Amino acid sequence: MSTGKFIVIEGMEGAGKSSAIAVIENTLNKQGIDYVNTREPGGTPLAESLRDMVKSVDHQEKLTVETELLLMYASRSQLLANKILPALAAGKWVIGDRHDLSSRAYQGGGRGFDEKIMNTIADITLKGFRPDITLYLDIDPHIGLSRAKARGDLDRIELEQMEFFIRVHNKYRELAAQDTSIVTVDAAQAMLQVHQDIEQAVIEFITKTDLD
Amino acid sequence: MSTGKFIVIEGMEGAGKSSAIAVIENTLNKQGIDYVNTREPGGTPLAESLRDMVKSVDHQEKLTVETELLLMYASRSQLLANKILPALAAGKWVIGDRHDLSSRAYQGGGRGFDEKIMNTIADITLKGFRPDITLYLDIDPHIGLSRAKARGDLDRIELEQMEFFIRVHNKYRELAAQDTSIVTVDAAQAMLQVHQDIEQAVIEFITKTDLD
Numbered sequence: 484m485s486t487g488k489f490i491v492i493e494g495m496e497g498a499g500k501s502s503a504i505a506v507i508e509n510t511l512n513k514q515g516i517d518y519v520n521t522r523e524p525g526g527t528p529l530a531e532s533l534r535d536m537v538k539s540v541d542h543q544e545k546l547t548v549e550t551e552l553l554l555m556y557a558s559r560s561q562l563l564a565n566k567i568l569p570a571l572a573a574g575k576w577v578i579g580d581r582h583d584l585s586s587r588a589y590q591g592g593g594r595g596f597d598e599k600i601m602n603t604i605a606d607i608t609l610k611g612f613r614p615d616i617t618l619y620l621d622i623d624p625h626i627g628l629s630r631a632k633a634r635g636d637l638d639r640i641e642l643e644q645m646e647f648f649i650r651v652h653n654k655y656r657e658l659a660a661q662d663t664s665i666v667t668v669d670a671a672q673a674m675l676q677v678h679q680d681i682e683q684a685v686i687e688f689i690t691k692t693d694l695d
Numbered sequence: 696m697s698t699g700k701f702i703v704i705e706g707m708e709g710a711g712k713s714s715a716i717a718v719i720e721n722t723l724n725k726q727g728i729d730y731v732n733t734r735e736p737g738g739t740p741l742a743e744s745l746r747d748m749v750k751s752v753d754h755q756e757k758l759t760v761e762t763e764l765l766l767m768y769a770s771r772s773q774l775l776a777n778k779i780l781p782a783l784a785a786g787k788w789v790i791g792d793r794h795d796l797s798s799r800a801y802q803g804g805g806r807g808f809d810e811k812i813m814n815t816i817a818d819i820t821l822k823g824f825r826p827d828i829t830l831y832l833d834i835d836p837h838i839g840l841s842r843a844k845a846r847g848d849l850d851r852i853e854l855e856q857m858e859f860f861i862r863v864h865n866k867y868r869e870l871a872a873q874d875t876s877i878v879t880v881d882a883a884q885a886m887l888q889v890h891q892d893i894e895q896a897v898i899e900f901i902t903k904t905d906l907d
Contacts, residue, residue, distance in 0.1 A: 527756050528755045528756060529748060529755070529756055529758070529762075532744075532748070536741060536744070543740045543741070544739050544740060544741055544773065544777045545776070545777065546741070546773070547772045547773060547776045549768075549769070549772040549819055549820050550741075550769045550772045550773055552819070553765045553766070553768050553769040553772065553816075553820070554765070554766075554769050556761075556765050557761070557762045557765035557766050557769065560759045560761040560762045560765065561756065561758070561759060561762055564757070564759045565756045565757065596819075600815070600819055603812070603815045603816075604765075604815075604816070604819075607761055607764070607808075607812055607816075608761050608765070
């Protein structure tokens, strides 16, 4: 039995990650590929508690940016050990709603932690583990945030200022341009076109995987 | 108004930290020094939640050693920003039940994270902040653990094997020998002698502080 593959969907608030995940699920289903879903931060009972801490707006105390960074990676460590790695070892594919690229963009780009810090903490936590393919939904943060606001209540991070999201967006684009395992999808297109691009990218990845 | 001082008490299970803290409090009271108490992990509402996660024995999932490390420093970041630094700035002294030296001993020595990793994560979190004086209660782990067991239920970390505690103890002694701000107290002595040693160390520190 071959090990599964880890497909990650990335992008900012309002980029359309949820409907993109539905497209990926549908594509895997049509190919008869068994998969599990994860989300970050979260995805295990303990990691979900950490997610609540990071996202809650009504803390009795201010969360430091260092705590935010450390909790994101603690959540990732729990998810990797207890869910992602066991699923892959069992031959299942894993669809991840966010992974390390989010921390690179939000804590690295947004909060300003430098690359050396981000690499060190990622190395401690992931020990070189990486997604097999990442689909990055690229959206102008002004458009994305207005979509997210229309959707409802914003969490602690979504309440940041626009300059924060512009730094996040710039870091996403910078990292996506450097890494051939990241496929950038233009999420400003009509939804049907976005979904076709995602389906095509997943089918190409499956075909390439079958040939390996 | 001068800033306060940060006095930390360190040592393994059963070394006698609680009664040592009472001696420090008594000594500061006699000198009319205003102080607050902290403990690690914990000491703020959010950090206490992290303490529960780290110490609980009945998790639905295994805590990775990386998560343990990251949560210890997340707790420390919250405590530093929200309790230690404000108290010191207000001229109060802070008595800390454990601080960074515990992570160096337990996660560094016990879990085996190397010095480079420990330095990096400490630098991210503490940015060079250090206790003014640390009183390290040195006890043979066999004696300490048997005292702790007699006291009642052991937490997740206290349930480790003896080899773990021997590594923790060796790291404590190694670091205490290198750092002139750490005063080692022989906690195997009669309790009265231990308490006299602690009181004397605190009085010497106060005297030196007054002369500065």
